[in-house]
Amino acid sequence: MAVEFRVLGEVEVRVDGRRLELGPARQRCVLAALACEAPHMVTVDQLLDRVWGERPPQRARETLYSYLSRLRRALQPAATATGTDGGAGITRRDGGYELTVDPAAVDLHRFRSLGAEARTAVRAGREDEAARLFEEALALWRGDMCPGMDSDWFNARRETTQLERIAAVLDRNDVQLRRGRHAELLSTLPALADSHPMDERLAGQLMLALYRGGRPADALQHYQLLRRRLADELGIDPGPPLQELYQGILVSDPRLAA
Structure with missing residues (x-):
């Protein structure tokens, strides 16, 4: 370009x-x-x-x-x-x-376009293509959007685009887990989970990657840590999907295999 x-x-x-x-x-x-x-x-x-x-x-x-x-x-x-x-x-x-x-010459618009293409590929079952597109989209990020630009509009845009980025990361993680790439994800998932400690979807991805990587005890420990955080700060329990994943790890449910 x-x-x-x-x-x-x-x-x-x-x-x-x-x-x-x-x-x-x-x-x-x-x-x-x-x-x-x-x-x-x-x-x-x-x-x-x-x-x-x-x-x-x-x-x-x-x-x-x-x-x-x-x-x-x-x-x-x-x-x-x-x-x-x-x-x-x-x-x-x-x-x-x-x-x-x-618009493709502007990284923000290209990021959104690539993300939309990746999600279309997911729906069509083209997982390899989806993974490539997500990686290409996420590689466009070099830091926070327009850092140092302090106005209500820029601050709101910065928050919105950061949420879009996290959504793309989570969607990419799901694709990679389905492709059996849990070992690759374990190099980044722990730090990401630490920076978003209340995100149940992210916690589930980390737990599944740990379990498939031969570390079920670490996966169960992460669940207990999240459960205590949710109880202490919000007064709630983890949602049904995470509870089901926890129970599956406890009994080594074969459906959790890569």
Whole structure:
């Protein structure tokens, strides 16, 4: 791909692998707000709200127009790029601006598209293809979305996309468990479960991977740890699927084999 817009981590634009200089943080914030909606228009008022929130500076509109002008110049190499997605640039519309670009050139949109393709492959029973697509989607993440950009809109978007990422990880884990790749998952599942200690679906994936990896005692111990957490913090027991998995591990249910 000739042009890449990256918001899943520090905001970047690359043309044939070369990183463009996008200016100061607030200016990059304007580009990120457009990239997240590409190729749809964002109104001037929406840009002001997304970049500065409820406390815009004096002459905020003039500052915004200055940022947009500088970004257009910075993106000139992207505007003249060639490739499967063609060029990209900021276009003025009646009432607002849009980042004119193939959505596949924006990592956020590509992540979502790959995830949708992977889930379609799961429903069709194409597990190997689904695993490949999930891995490709997750590899686009380089960190939190647009770190350091602090407005209500960016904070809400950051939380939403992080939930999307976790959902893709969990779906990928299910695929890999069905493919018998529990040993590979054990290199990442424990740390992920520690960072999401109340997630029952994730706990079940870790328990199953531990059991299939010859560590049933560790799987049972993880269940007891989660059960105590749920009781202490929420006053509830694990849900039926996790209880059923626990009982299956206790009796070495052959249906749990890889």
